[in-house]
Amino acid sequence: MELKGVSTAITGGASGLGLAAAQRIIDAGGRVTLIDLPTSDGESVAKELGANAQFAAADITDREQFAAALDTADRDGGLRALVHCAGAGRRMRILDKEGNAGSSDDFEFVIRLNLIGSFNALALGAERMARQPDVDGERGAIVLTASVAAYEGQIGQINYAASKAGIVGMTIVAARDLASKHIRVNTIAPGIMDTPLLGRLRDDVRDSLAATVPNPHRLGKPAEYGQLAASIIENAYLNGETIRLDGAIRMAPR
Numbered sequence: 001m002e003l004k005g006v007s008t009a010i011t012g013g014a015s016g017l018g019l020a021a022a023q024r025i026i027d028a029g030g031r032v033t034l035i036d037l038p039t040s041d042g043e044s045v046a047k048e049l050g051a052n053a054q055f056a057a058a059d060i061t062d063r064e065q066f067a068a069a070l071d072t073a074d075r076d077g078g079l080r081a082l083v084h085c086a087g088a089g090r091r092m093r094i095l096d097k098e099g100n101a102g103s104s105d106d107f108e109f110v111i112r113l114n115l116i117g118s119f120n121a122l123a124l125g126a127e128r129m130a131r132q133p134d135v136d137g138e139r140g141a142i143v144l145t146a147s148v149a150a151y152e153g154q155i156g157q158i159n160y161a162a163s164k165a166g167i168v169g170m171t172i173v174a175a176r177d178l179a180s181k182h183i184r185v186n187t188i189a190p191g192i193m194d195t196p197l198l199g200r201l202r203d204d205v206r207d208s209l210a211a212t213v214p215n216p217h218r219l220g221k222p223a224e225y226g227q228l229a230a231s232i233i234e235n236a237y238l239n240g241e242t243i244r245l246d247g248a249i250r251m252a253p254r
């Protein structure tokens, strides 16, 4: 799919990987709607991105809010692409320090945000894309965001790893399910990316994280995520796949 003139919704677009995807898609001539929490910097970030960006406030775990934000993108020339980056982790153990069963609230919070949020992205995004005219055999392309934690979750990530493995599992099913509508679905599983999340860590901690990446021997750049997301949308034959973007890292247990 050509990005030029196409309306793309980007969840979590006010920060980090989503923002980098927005920049890349605008550079390719696309139009973006940043969907992020009302408390985010989405409004000012969209202004900085220029005339081809707009902000639509929504919590992606709320279907009505998410649908309304996607409608905003749809009114911007017809929604054909969606990059779903909104997500987060919350550390937890199966047993806490006292040996008590871990919090089901912490488990459910992350599943709701990352996994149910991704299902909402698929369902609500595809609903709008399916109404678009077919152009060169395509109506839409959806990019989900998992994590290498889907494969090697670390101690403290039982909820996060489960949510991200669920996204990897959904990818081929979603591609098959939406094939008749000519909508493709792919997933990026990033390694350790240098987003604002990691920017808050001490330099020595960042250095030790970077040291665990085989090649290149550094953290991933958000722009590298943006480049891959744009390329997935552009490449019509890429479907049902999860791509690790991680410098060959394989996470240690902790």
Ligand SMILES: NC(=O)c1ccc[n+]([C@@H]2O[C@H](COP(=O)([O-])OP(=O)(O)OC[C@H]3O[C@@H](n4cnc5c(N)ncnc54)[C@H](O)[C@@H]3O)[C@@H](O)[C@H]2O)c1
Pocket (backbone or CB within 6 Å): 011, 012, 013, 014, 015, 016, 017, 018, 035, 036, 037, 040, 058, 059, 060, 061, 085, 086, 087, 088, 089, 113, 145, 146, 147, 148, 189, 190, 191, 192, 193, 194, 195, 196, 197
């Ligand atoms: N940074 C990394 O190293 C890394 C590695 C693997 C996977 N990921 C995944 O990539 C995605 C983006 O991460 P990031 O590093 O860019 O994080 P980030 O914190 O910089 O950006 C995430 C954005 O999502 C938004 N968001 C959070 N909850 C939301 C909700 N309920 N509704 C709408 N927006 C919401 C936040 O406001 C924020 O702007 C996440 O799914 C994360 O799990 C990140």
